[in-house]
Amino acid sequence: MVKEIERAGIPVVHMCTVVPISLTVGANRIVPTIAIPHPLGDPKLDPKEEKALRRKLVEKALRALETEVTEQTVFEK
Amino acid sequence: MRGGEQMGKIKVVHYINQFFAGIGGEEKADHRPEVREEVLGPGLAIKAGLGDNAEIVATVICGDSYFGENIEEAKKEILELVKKYNPDLFIAGPAFNAGRYGVACGTITEAVQNELGVPALTGMYIENPGADMFKKAVYIVSTKDSAAGMRDAVKNMVPLALKLVKGEEIGSPEEEGYLPRGIRKNYFTDKRGSERAVDMMLKKLAGEPFETEFPMPDFDRVDPNPAVKDITKAKIAIVTSGGAVPKGNPDHIESSSAQKYGKYDIEGIDNLDPSNGETAHGGYDPVYANDDLDRVIPVDVLRDLEREGKIGELHRYYYSTVGNGTAVANAKKFASEFSKELVADGVDAVILTST
Numbered sequence: 001m002v003k004e005i006e007r008a009g010i011p012v013v014h015m016c017t018v019v020p021i022s023l024t025v026g027a028n029r030i031v032p033t034i035a036i037p038h039p040l041g042d043p044k045l046d047p048k049e050e051k052a053l054r055r056k057l058v059e060k061a062l063r064a065l066e067t068e069v070t071e072q073t074v075f076e077k
Numbered sequence: 078m079r080g081g082e083q084m085g086k087i088k089v090v091h092y093i094n095q096f097f098a099g100i101g102g103e104e105k106a107d108h109r110p111e112v113r114e115e116v117l118g119p120g121l122a123i124k125a126g127l128g129d130n131a132e133i134v135a136t137v138i139c140g141d142s143y144f145g146e147n148i149e150e151a152k153k154e155i156l157e158l159v160k161k162y163n164p165d166l167f168i169a170g171p172a173f174n175a176g177r178y179g180v181a182c183g184t185i186t187e188a189v190q191n192e193l194g195v196p197a198l199t200g201m202y203i204e205n206p207g208a209d210m211f212k213k214a215v216y217i218v219s220t221k222d223s224a225a226g227m228r229d230a231v232k233n234m235v236p237l238a239l240k241l242v243k244g245e246e247i248g249s250p251e252e253e254g255y256l257p258r259g260i261r262k263n264y265f266t267d268k269r270g271s272e273r274a275v276d277m278m279l280k281k282l283a284g285e286p287f288e289t290e291f292p293m294p295d296f297d298r299v300d301p302n303p304a305v306k307d308i309t310k311a312k313i314a315i316v317t318s319g320g321a322v323p324k325g326n327p328d329h330i331e332s333s334s335a336q337k338y339g340k341y342d343i344e345g346i347d348n349l350d351p352s353n354g355e356t357a358h359g360g361y362d363p364v365y366a367n368d369d370l371d372r373v374i375p376v377d378v379l380r381d382l383e384r385e386g387k388i389g390e391l392h393r394y395y396y397s398t399v400g401n402g403t404a405v406a407n408a409k410k411f412a413s414e415f416s417k418e419l420v421a422d423g424v425d426a427v428i429l430t431s432t
C-alpha cells in the first residue's frame with residue numbers, strides 16, 4: 001500500500017515494528033515503532049506516559065515527512 | 078547394534094512458531110525461544126517423509142512476535158539452541174503466508190546455513206515478505222498460502238532437504254519446487270543460442286507462450302516524493318494495515334486475507350477508546366488495540382497537534398484494511414483506489430501504520 005500511495009504522488013511515512021518487512025515492501029520513509037500488537041503505544045506505561053511516547057513517535061514521523069530523502073531511509077529511535 | 082544404527086542417521090533440527098507447536102495463537106506470539114527434544118506439529122509429516130534415514134532430534138520453537146520484535150537477539154538465541162545438537166540438516170517451517178513467521182524462518186535458515194555451515198532450507202508462499210528477503214540466500218520451497226498446503230509443501234521440502242544434506246546436485250527451481258534464487262547455471266543443449274532465440278521470437282510473433290532464458294529482475298520501486306514543505310499547513314491522512322475499524326467492524330473486513338478496505342469518518346473524534354474503535358486484524362493479539370485503538374492509529378495525538386497548529390489538518394477519513402495474509406495484488410488495488418481519493422481531497426501527506 002505504501003508504494004501505491006507514494007506512486008500517487010503523496011509523501012508517506014511507514015510506521016511499523018518489523019523494519020525489514022517495510023524495506024522489502026519498498027517504503028521510503030520508515031519510522032520504527034514499539035511492538036507488533038501496539039506499534040504506537042505501550043500498555044506497560046501509565047496512560048499519560050504512553051501518550052507522550054506516542055506523541056514522540058508521531059512527531060518523528062512528521063519530521064520524516066519534512067525530510068528530503070533520495071533512498072529508503074529509516075528514521076532511527 | 079543400536080549405536081551402529083544411530084550413527085548413520087541424519088540428525089535434523091526443526092524450527093516452528095508457537096502456533097504450530099500448539100502453545101497458542103497470537104496471545105502467545107511473544108513466546109521466547111525454547112527447544113524440545115520431540116517431534117511437533119509439521120515435524121510429524123516431515124519425519125514421515127524423511128523415513129528411517131533421518132531423525133528429528135530437536136524442535137526449536139519461538140513466538141512470531143518475539144522474533145519480529147527482537148530479530149538479532151532471537152537469531153542469536155536460536156543459533157545457540159541449534160548448535161548444541163550439531164545437526165546434519167536444519168528445516169524451518171513451512172511458513173505459508175504468515176509474514177512474521179516467514180521472516181523468522183528465512184532469517185534463521187540463513188543464519189544456520191552461513192554461520193553454522195549446516196545444510197538448511199525452509200518453505201513459504203511466494204508473497205510472504207520472507208520470500209523476497211531470503212530467496213537468494215537460501216532454498217525456499219514454494220508452498221501454498223495456507224497450512225492446507227502442508228502435504229504438498231512437505232512433499233517438495235523433504236527430497237530437496239535430503240539432496241542438500243547428501244551434497245547431491247540440485248536441479249532447477251522448476252524441477253525441485255523452490256523459489257528461483259537468481260543463480261545462473263551453465264548447461265549444454267542440443268540447440269545453439271541463435272536457434273533458441275529465433276524459436277522464441279517466432280512464438281512471440283505468433284502470440285504463443287514462450288519461456289525466456291533470461292528473466293528480467295522485478296525491481297518495483299517507487300522513488301520518494303519530495304518532502305512536505307510546511308507541515309504546519311499540511312493536511313495529513315491516516316492509513317493502516319492494522320485493521321483499525323469503528324466499533325463492530327461495520328464493513329465486516331476479514332480478519333485475514335482481506336478482500337476489502339474501509340473508509341471511516343473521524344470528524345469530532347478526539348480520542349479512540351473501546352466505544353468507538355477496535356481492530357479486525359486476526360494476525361496479532363487484539364487486546365491492546367481493542368483497549369485503545371490510538372495504539373494503532375494515533376488519532377488522539379494528531380488531534381492535539383492539529384489543535385496546537387503543529388499540523389494543518391487531520392484528514393476527515395482514515396483508510397484501513399487487514400494486512401494479514403492479504404494478497405499483494407489486493408493491497409495494491411485497495412491503495413491505488415483510495416490514493417486517488419486522497420489526491421482529490423487535497424491530502425498532502427500520509428502516515429501509514431502497520432502492526
